[in-house]
Amino acid sequence: MSTRLPTFGDMKAQELKGLLLDKRLLGGGVLFAALALYPGLTMNAYHTRLLAWIMCFAIAALGFNIVLGYTGLLSFGHAAFFGTGMYTVVIAMESAGITDLIVLLVLAMLAAGVVGAVIGALSVKTHEIYFALLTLALAQLLYVLAARDVGGLTRGTDGIGLSRPDFLGIPISEAPAHIYLMGFYYHVILVCLFATIAVLWLVLRSPFGLTLKMIRENETRAEMSGVPILRYRLYSMVLSAMIVGLAGALYAVVVGHVTPEYLDWTMSGEIVFMALLGGIGTFLGPIIGASGFIILQEVALGVTTYWHFTMGLVLFVVVLTLREKGIWGGAKALVDDLNERRDDS
Amino acid sequence: MPIESLLVNTFNGLYFAALLFFASVGLTLVFGILNLLNMAHAAFYGLGAYVAVWTLNNAGDVTTSTVVLLAMLVLVIPLVVFVLSAVLDKTVFAPLYEIEHVYQLLATFGVILMLDDVIKFIWGASPITVDGATDPSRQLGAIDLMGVSVSAYRSFVILIAVACAVGLYLMFVKTKLGKISQAMSEDYEMVQMLGINVNRVRVLIFSISVAIAALGGALFVPFATATPAVTLEYVLLSFAVIVIGGLGSLKGVVVAALVIGMVRSFGIAYFPALELAIVFGLMALVIIFKPEGLFGDEGVVE
Amino acid sequence: MSTRETDSTSTTQNASTEPILRTENVRKEFGNLVAVDGVSLEFYDDEIVGIIGPNGAGKTTYTNLISGALSLTDGTIVFDGDDISDLRKYKRVRRGLVRSFQIPQIYDELTVFENVQSSVLSRKQENNRLFSLTHRDTASIEETERLLEMFNLESHADEHTEHLPHGVRKILDVAMSFALRPKLMVLDEPTSGVGSREKNAVMETITDAAVERNIGLIFIEHDMELIRSYSDRIVALHEGRVLDDDDPAAVMNSEAVNQFILEGGV
């Protein structure tokens, strides 16, 4: 029997669970340390950048999965939140003269949260494909605003380049680009990723997280249990938007140039792609998905001109064979399977 | 506004509506009857465009007869795609019928990416236009419509769209295939239990739907250019059409195509600044105020 | 066999106390079709009322009006002394008006324990707690355990509900409704799909729990045996109107009921 509910098993189950938890924490700690030391040990700027890129999108995919994996809504408008995060940073820096990284990140999360609240409020009543297309349409309107430079903030499709933010009053932005990235910014992203993981792990196991799952599993029952489901869908959109906005904000500095392309629906599609590839039914799947997607794309680009075909084929096969399990869930199932066989023999 | 420009804009709107109809009617049928959300549907519109450009440009050596060229566009190309899609239905698309909509969308997005590169592999990335000598739209020239000169070819395309819509309607109300399809859209399992070979119906409906998309692409290309961008543009447009019309409704597709066609045509003519926002704005408004679309509660042909 | 000893119809017996639920001239139209046509009824928190009627009599529509799944065309619904006619569904639930469905509405990918715990947490309106772990929440865990015990579900606690037998799913559905501590429960065919041998067991479990917790019950049922055995009172609906409202014996012997419902087949 599974030991999901330690209070129901005997004390041994409880201890086992504790051990398991420790193991996970231990694994997480080791991984964190390894990632933190990687740039310093290898001095490989390319890998550092690649990892920074992956980690930003891992945060985005994790945030996105709150809505798809937990609340059960397929949003095709998450580019709006990612792009809002990016634009908030670049506009705050270039127009308002704010240069402190922490302030910028907080602002970006707030701005994305507001956009999430607006898009959410308009769309949470709808379902499935309608929800997907409504979020897509609303996000696309935001894209039009940015591409058309309405309000004169975004400078149209050529976008805006941005400089490097400082940190707590330390003028770290004066460091050369690769030192800034390898010695500082990479670690900021790393900390943000692990903080996101920790916060989401907690939140999704809280009564709030259970409520989102209730809505996903059976809306009628959730409502008949006294849950205001529209409100909770909205909450999940806002929470998701804030995390995706954080990812966008972090990423803006990595890429150094913000264009409306990051608000386009194809960007939303990429985030969906990542979450699915890794497995929306699992907590860590989206992280694996973001890594898989970016590495796959880089490899496919290097190997063939027909990388669209390659990506399409992978998406097709993964979706058909693994569905909500994704790569991560599939791998876990495989390991379980092997373990069982070993136990049998 | 002067009456001539009113007429011309209406004509433009009708023509665009005809193209939208071709691109999206199959999408809504496949969804309504077979319960498959095929994002790759519009890719067949793009494919039809490329096949047509290629056919017309190679036909020049054999014939430049307008009738023969039009027959190729209207009959031969859809027929070829019909056969191709029957094969695809049995292979690539077969497993998709079993999975949830979300996964259907994503898997068929994968199909778009693949078709994209197939087109690039065969025809390259440059925009291709139809040669003047074999371009029926140039051969036919203009006709006079209530004092306004309009393209004869584009009028022909509008007529084909009307014929196609009427034909589909008759198919659904008169033929056995149509009646079974309607029943399937209401209760798939019931039809299965009646001992009807649903797989055969599925192949037929899927292939007809895809062939209409290809027909649209083929008809579209003499008056435009085949580029890799066509597919993605029509993916979004066709989804906008079927969502505004209501998923699974034939009437909805017709009405929504007309609405988008007209709003866009007059919008561009008189409020050019709004162009980028028109379709998405319309789609958002409809979903917000009528989430099931204009005719979403109804069956295929009600 | 009735679970409660009542020597007269509860309507007369409770005339002095306030009804827990009262519907006044409740009406629902769908286009030209009048599904519920001016139904006025009273229900008390210490009785079990069965609703009968042929298909299309308006039974399910009536319960949907009560739960708020449908909006009224006309009329008033008073629950526990307050007019709730325009109240949203979830707010009615929070006041103690709970319904269950013909097809069990449970969370398939959650365990039985989580299913019940989710209801407990919802009742306590703790859905918005972000930073505490549900599997460490002693209060709700203890309450959930008690509920599982009450409905004999302990042995299934850690199972995912997808694979449970139908009868157990029904019981779970009811257990989840009980977790909401309702004052009145409306059950739409609580035994549909349950094997005939299990039906009595399911009804026993439900009615015992209702009596223990002092919860009023309204249930729609097609099985006349069950209706007769478990109801304190029966309401017969026909073409959207109340045909009869009396103690079981009286209703079953009524001429009109026999003509329109019992013989017409249910």
Next chain:
Amino acid sequence: MTKDNSRISRRHFLKGSAAVTALGSLAGCALLQEDFGTDEIDGIPDEPFRIVQMIFESGPPAFYGEEAMNASDMLVDRINDEGGLIGEREIEIVDRLDEDAGPDSLISDVQAMAQEGEVDMLMGIVSSAHSLAVAPAANDQQFPFLVTMPGTYQLFEENPDMEYVVRTAGSNAAGAVGAVRMVEQMDDVETVITIDPDYAWGHDHQEMFEAGLEAVGADVEIVESRYPELGETDYSAHVSAIADAEPDLLFSSLWGGDIATFVSQGVDGGMFEAVDQSLLIGDTGAPLLSSLGGSMPENVWLGGRGGYQPNYRYDEDEAHREFVDEYYERYDQLPGWGAYHEWMGFQALQEGVERAVSIIGDWPTGEQLTAAMNNIAFESPHGQHTMYGPQAAAPAVFGRPTDDHDLPVDHPLLGEFEFIEAAEVNPPEDDPTMDWVDELEPVTG
């Protein structure tokens, strides 16, 4: 960015010091080692000069990528047949990066190349937005980047201190201001409609054109500005609106498949009969005329920055004739915008290497090579193609479609050329383009 004085001055200081260093290394070496003939150089690496091309291989702009790569292959073969750069070091195109992968991927690739040191230079880029994202990153990585195609005037104005980036493509000001110069010469133009793709390229051109017209005091009014979506397939609504308005002049910077579709639908809708004249400046070269066959109307001016038309000075200019003939023979089509821009890039590379080697007597480092490509001039179809600093200034060339040409194709090419000097269509070095356009001086007296 804050308008913080210390930062600005630091920037200027950096820019200044970099220039001094680069020049110093060139001049210093020149002082130390007198004059060198190429045969006396011994620092030439054995391996070929490795170039990575960054172009669109997928998506709509892949058409330019294809042309650019054709030209690149041809020119590399040509150069290598003569022994390579300065006749000594062969060129190898080691990789092509697909711009369609997006700036994320492109910047990562730049980082990887810079780090691995297996590549000597990055070349190409079609999209302006990509150039704005990738160029500063390449500069950060101290990786030489020869930008061949995009024309956004913001490239060096937004990133003024890039020492590793040079651009042989003319600024898009040349096309837009060239169009202004054309209007100055036209009679009877009072009303104008502009139609440009709805992204930076289109908006930039429209803005410069409008501002320029106003500055030179042309007595014309832009009555309507239209911005169809990029990749639009149905222009009929625009076409009928323009035909209705009957402007004296139609101005457009649509390019690629868009301009082909727009023109063919315009012909069909009778637009070119309702409009007196048209100025189509968004890459309107041979491929467009080829794809339209005979249906290009005659009352249009086509062209823009650079004399990149196969029929332009074809008879007078031997180098151009060779380029066109060789390209046609090899690919069975005439070179277009992408191909010409790539040619300019390779000219600059050859010239730059030669110059650097002649000064320092050794094979140049990346920094020295880019420095050497600053302020040079080389042959092009329109005469001397001159770099002011890291940025080329191209003249504007316009022509009318004509069947009267000697090239072996059965569609019209341009003739009746108008040539407008680079100095009249480009801002002086270091002048912000928009400011300069706002104060444009009239040319005709």
